[in-house]
Amino acid sequence: AQSVAQPEDQVNVAEGNPLTVKCTYSVSGNPYLFWYVQYPNRGLQFLLKYITGDNLVKGSYGFEAEFNKSQTSFHLKKPSALVSDSALYFCAVRDGATGTASKLTFGTGTRLQVTL
């Protein structure tokens, strides 16, 4: 069975500081990893994905994520946080062995709070 863990319910960071939102995963095949953001009363918006290739992937709004196979992690990062980044962030994994036909499993979410 595949699973995703987001160990922090909330991350607090000051505007202008770097931010990291942690994610670890478990999957039997090759992992396909995703980050989504959810603003209040909205659906989830796709931020970025790792399928294969470079371990550092860049996404929307200046976010990036680093894939680490040995640590089974896919942490979301941003060099300089903005107040407007405050939202709920979800990490997700799919088993690459079965591709798009397989289930997409989400973590429990991490609330990011950026303050002035």
Added chain:
Amino acid sequence: DSGVTQTPKHLITATGQRVTLRCSPRSGDLSVYWYQQSLDQGLQFLIQYYNGEERAKGNILERFSAQQFPDLHSELNLSSLELGDSALYFCASSGSGNTEAFFGQGTRLTVV
């Protein structure tokens, strides 16, 4: 706009009733997923359909059922509703290849 359309946006109904939530996936997407998000909770995977067939099942109650039609739209049926079923229900779709899923805006169900 993700291209995934969910109707209705809001639904208020009484306990014991039955409702149907509808999802139109992005054009050409074969996979449709349903998720439930309760207040301050993460996303609970309910069920996935791929090209009309059930592909994966999560924590979906027996009172809930879903189907995907030949035109690829999907419906989630919730019956014998209880107060605890109040939640946001999201539909997502994804296409061929190892692509991301795109989410609709959700249906907020309130059971009173």
